[in-house]
Amino acid sequence: xxxxxxxxVLIYLVTGTFLISLAWTxxxxxxxxxNQNITLVTVNVADQKFKDTFAMVREAEAxxxxxxxxxxxxxxxxxxxxxxxxxxxxxxxxxIKTEAFxxxxxxxxxxxxxxxxxxxxxxxxxxxxxxxxxxxxxxxQSKVEQIMNMKxxxxxxxxxx
Amino acid sequence: xxxxxxxxxxxxxxFVSAFMIFAMLAYVAVTPWPKEKFFQLYALxxxxxxERYYPNNDTNIHxxxxxxxxxxxxxxxxxxxxxxxRAKLGNQTLTSPNETAATPAPLPTIVEFRKVLQNDETWxxxxxxxxxxxxxxxxxxxxxxxxxxxETHIGDVGAKDGYNNRxxxxxxxxxxxxNDIIFGWRASNQRRAAWLQLWxxxxx
Numbered sequence: 001x002x003x004x005x006x007x008x009v010l011i012y013l014v015t016g017t018f019l020i021s022l023a024w025t026x027x028x029x030x031x032x033x034x035n036q037n038i039t040l041v042t043v044n045v046a047d048q049k050f051k052d053t054f055a056m057v058r059e060a061e062a063x064x065x066x067x068x069x070x071x072x073x074x075x076x077x078x079x080x081x082x083x084x085x086x087x088x089x090x091x092x093x094x095x096i097k098t099e100a101f102x103x104x105x106x107x108x109x110x111x112x113x114x115x116x117x118x119x120x121x122x123x124x125x126x127x128x129x130x131x132x133x134x135x136x137x138x139x140x141q142s143k144v145e146q147i148m149n150m151k152x153x154x155x156x157x158x159x160x161x
Numbered sequence: 162x163x164x165x166x167x168x169x170x171x172x173x174x175x176f177v178s179a180f181m182i183f184a185m186l187a188y189v190a191v192t193p194w195p196k197e198k199f200f201q202l203y204a205l206x207x208x209x210x211x212e213r214y215y216p217n218n219d220t221n222i223h224x225x226x227x228x229x230x231x232x233x234x235x236x237x238x239x240x241x242x243x244x245x246x247r248a249k250l251g252n253q254t255l256t257s258p259n260e261t262a263a264t265p266a267p268l269p270t271i272v273e274f275r276k277v278l279q280n281d282e283t284w285x286x287x288x289x290x291x292x293x294x295x296x297x298x299x300x301x302x303x304x305x306x307x308x309x310x311x312e313t314h315i316g317d318v319g320a321k322d323g324y325n326n327r328x329x330x331x332x333x334x335x336x337x338x339x340n341d342i343i344f345g346w347r348a349s350n351q352r353r354a355a356w357l358q359l360w361x362x363x364x365x
Contacts, residue, residue, distance in 0.1 A: 133175045
């Protein structure tokens with residue numbers, strides 16, 4: 001390997017390690033929120049169901065779900081809270097829980113991809129800046145050289161101008 | 162030994178500097194800023210302002226005189242929360258809720274209002290009440306209240322000659338950690354509480 005190849009390999013190794021460590025941190029956080037233990041308290045079924053559903057909505061929100069989707073869940077949770085028909089409330093809560101579960105996973109994955117994208121853009125942006133600075137300085141240098149290489153000529157008459 | 166040209170050295174310095182700056186910016190962009198987490202609890206008078214809490218600004222409330230308040234809460238917890246507002250009737254001597262210890266007033270709840278709130282959402286609801294009946298045992302006066310159309314007799318708490326009653330509003334939340342409804346809320350592993358009270362005399 002020549003020194004240039006070695007440098008490239010080194011840069012890619014550093015960048016790769018950085019991205020992998022980021023991915024690891026993200027996955028461990030996701031798994032922690034997913035496996036969060038919920039202590040069960042003896043309450044009536046509808047009440048416990050409500051708490052479970054609420055916890056799932058909170059997890060979806062923490063995973064980065066869109067606020068409009070959370071608003072939809074909140075509206076339906078409030079609807080279930082005000083229903084006197086327990087069967088109807090339970091059906092609504094079941095539906096919210098299923099949707100929130102899916103949304104949490106989707107949002108979590110999306111958040112992870114967004115983070116990876118943002119950090120992956122770091123070397124790209126740094127490279128673009130380096131290229132701009134490099135060629136900018138080269139252009140400036142060439143302009144300076146152009147001026148320095150100019151020859152002074154004596155102005156003879158108006159037609160020369 | 163291979164020597165780097167000035168151009169290459171400069172390019173490496175620029176790349177490393179730009180990399181560090183962009184890495185910092187990326188970290189700041191993806192890291193949520195820590196915010197203070199709290200609830201706001203308030204009560205307003207019939208004009209929906211902090212005034213005119215009592216008819217004719219008189220704290221002596223006669224039987225069947227309607228009193229109109231607005232009770233509200235705002236969620237600044239940074240996440241969706243279940244807010245539960247419990248109204249209790251107290252007198253001058255019974256213990257008030259304790260904010261420091263996060264203990265509620267040891268009184269029965271007369272009425273409870275519940276709503277799931279998104280972050281930064283305010284929930285305000287009317288609290289219309291009147292004294293529909295009073296009964297006396299010794300020098301203690303016990304009240305029957307009509308709150309938002311629902312009549313409740315409060316047989317546990319009496320006030321001496323009907324004076325110095327207070328309606329206490331406590332904010333309770335669903336704590337996901339303990340999976341239970343708690344008085345106040347939990348923020349950064351600390352318990353906080355919000356409550357308020359409005360005094361009145363029950364006169365015939």
